[in-house]
Amino acid sequence: MADKPRLAVWKFSSCDGCQLSLLDCEDELLAVAGAVEIAYFLEATRTPPEGPYDISLVEGSITTPADSVRIAEIRRQSKTVISIGACATSGGFQALRNIGDYDEIVRNVYAHPEYIDALKTSTPISSRIHVDFELRGCPVNKHQLLEVVAASLAGRRPNVPNYSQCVECKRSGIVCVMVAHGTPCLGPVTQAGCGSLCTSCDRGCYGCFGPKEEANTRSLGKRISEDFGVGHRATADMFRTFNAGAEPFRREALRHDEH
């Protein structure tokens, strides 16, 4: 037991969907539990946190003063920090507060805004500490999650694609929904890895894996808003979901606001 690598799973502002993806590895879970010492996992264990840790998986975004302190402590105690999911890698859906009137947003939901102690922004884990690897997805793909944990244990680079969703569609033989049905799709600018979920359901990719490397959002944004007649406002909304805080998506949405 003593020489097993120690794994911890941390939660910040999130829906818990990414850590659940780990619990959803039903077939692999007991093997994972056997290969590592699960030192801390709020969702599954009762053990109080006690570092140091070999691997820390971090879910969720930084949205409170206390959390910006807690994440620094986790970094100090961990050899490897991997942020998992759209919340942890880009701020999540809650990052939409960054562009709104924060006080007005709080007043809309809470009768007593003075009771609320939160930051005006929701930002990714990498905005506060050095992160060794960022795994995308809302939620993360459980096979990718296992790959990243396995790679970290083996001390190698995880095998996770950084090409676009279009490549994945072609490989899976999925007929392009833009070409065939004129359905607006974020696939060309979105990182592959979900398993072509949306396009296999005959809908356009909604970008839950966030921007691929060097995404040409300008070209796609123009095509969707103008050629497909979606209009600027709806195009901006397409870029403003779970990865709204990711720079290429944030910028593209702003561009459409200007119209």
Added chain:
Amino acid sequence: MTSTDQTLPEGIQAQNRTIVVDELARVEGEGALDVKVEDGVITNIKFRIVEPPRFFEALLRGRMYSDAPDVTARICGICPIAYMLGAINAMEDAFDIVPPAQIKRLRRLIYCGEWIESHVLHSAMLHAPDFLGLADAFLIAKVNPDLVKTALRLKKLGNTILEVVGGRAVHPVNLKVGGFYRTPRKADVKALEGELEWAIGASVELLEAFAGFDYPDFEQDYLCVSMRHPDEYAIQEGNLVSSRGLDIRVADFPKHFYEEHVEHSNALHGRTREGEPYLVGPIARYNNNYEQLSPYAKEMAEKVGLPRVVRNPYQSILVRMVETLYVCEEALAIVREYEEPAAPSVPVDIHAGAGAGAGVTEAPRGICWHHYSLNDAGRILNATIVPPTAQNQPQIEDDLRGVVQGNLDLDDEALKWRCEQTIRNYDPCISCATHFLKLRIDRG
């Protein structure tokens, strides 16, 4: 439940003890409990949810009605269907859409998947360890590997249903206002049949294993609030009823219930307009709609000694398994009769004056109520979402008050354990209500 004539062992009243539980483990999200005891009587109890708020309702404003299901799914990863279908029902109410029976059956099927996945995760992995005095499910795997293997296989079946109908287990992509993006293939749906046949027996196995646990002696006279449907055990459609005879339309929820913002919690607290706490979730559904369970589910409930009206909150673990058994039977029936619908969805007609809509569904932890007002172009003007945890919050506080009051003779560690177990009767999906449990007992 608070009794003032509690006789305490010598010395307890005089003691000044502080119990601190830094985090309440195995609860989805984060919370804290402060208790003040004076002369052996609890004078103040606060269950706090301190996880950061995410402001989903405010951030939905200005977006198209069609964004609501995918966005609200992200409120909670354990029960995304509850949010998706709650939002969908509300939008369909606004647009006067009544989907055909086949679409409703498919929605019931995917919801059965969510109940199986969530109930088994909650019961076997998060709650059962409490009864066994074990720290976590990984330890049960050492003591009783078969039980954990059965639970994992059952949970996986729930996820498989979510994947077949919804495309993904956490945050499905295939649901929309009007129905589905794509019709699930008959062969894929039929392929669930064999595993569902196994699942009925497996649920009974888990139910019987859990029935052997020691149940703390504690009863509450709950005001149970749930949905009810004339023809079936309500899950994804119906009106709202209470154990005291209330029977209202979904839209009338705010006339009878409200949410209060209390200083000690980021989760709003649901109460009746008369200011009373109320219970939503498995026990509320079971008590209100027992007659509509299947004959086999009722037979098994009786066999393990569940009363017709459950008042012991710790028995929620058993009710969850009875419901799991029931939804396995339901899912099997739906799978057997399944034919691909002619169209995956019905069209949505965004008409001026659609105005507003309300929707509710039975999330695994209780009713999840949505209300949206819309402009003439179908954009959201205002959104209100009342998740189950917010509604149960005052009831959880009430249970904790009774449990702490009745167990002041326990030492700090044992009392802490009992409080955690009590909260896990509900397993507050704390992240849905907003959201780390610190327990502080000031025995003044």
